[in-house]
Amino acid sequence: xxxLIGGAPRCGKTLLAQRVASALGAGWCSTxxxxxxxxxLRPDFASAGDxxxxxxxxxxxxxxxxxxxxxxxxxxAEDYVVEGVGFLPLHVDALAAWxxxxxxxxxxxxxxxxxxxxxxxxxxxxxxxxxETLADLPAWIADWSRALRDECAAAGMPYVDLxxxxxxxxxxxxxxxxxx
Numbered sequence: 001x002x003x004l005i006g007g008a009p010r011c012g013k014t015l016l017a018q019r020v021a022s023a024l025g026a027g028w029c030s031t032x033x034x035x036x037x038x039x040x041l042r043p044d045f046a047s048a049g050d051x052x053x054x055x056x057x058x059x060x061x062x063x064x065x066x067x068x069x070x071x072x073x074x075x076x077a078e079d080y081v082v083e084g085v086g087f088l089p090l091h092v093d094a095l096a097a098w099x100x101x102x103x104x105x106x107x108x109x110x111x112x113x114x115x116x117x118x119x120x121x122x123x124x125x126x127x128x129x130x131x132e133t134l135a136d137l138p139a140w141i142a143d144w145s146r147a148l149r150d151e152c153a154a155a156g157m158p159y160v161d162l163x164x165x166x167x168x169x170x171x172x173x174x175x176x177x178x179x180x
Contacts (some may be wrong), residue, residue, distance in 0.1 A: 002074040003177050005083035007106035008144040010116045011162055016170055017083035020177050024079045031084025034149040038065050062086040074099045086149050104173045105152050107145025111138040139145035
């Protein structure tokens with residue numbers, strides 16, 4: 001089974017993936033790694049995910065690489081977790097039918113900069129942003145999260161908002177993925 005965790009930036013997808021992978025005894029991969037390699041090969045891709053840019057354009061450019069990653073990971077092991085910002089519900093729907101999968105998307109429609117910084121995890125790319133761009137981060141995450149929430153509703157995929165209670169939201173997302 002392939003477990004997919006998608007969502008807006010700075011919403012703890014990596015933390016969630018590590019917990020789910022640990023519970024399953026499975027490996028996991030971040031699309032951030034694949035996106036970094038793709039950015040080296042495709043100069044047009046490097047700026048597609050900049051702060052303020054809606055997620056669709058980058059996800060559409062990234063789809064062939066996401067698709068290959070998902071397919072490869074689905075036969076590497078019985079269970080595998082892939083997390084990241086590089087895909088949307090429509091891209092999950094477009095995966096080959098033989099790829100067995102469970103999916104959850106996470107976001108924050110009401111993020112606060114202090115909360116984002118308090119849960120920064122290992123990937124601290126936002127720390128290198130100029131102050132004015134960092135100040136725009138919550139609005140960008142909120143816009144991205146609302147778009148994801150709406151797209152998930154239309155596609156019948158689970159979306160968990162982490163704005164009110166980050167830890168409880170993560171537990172809910174984990175339950176959605178691991179319930180049999």
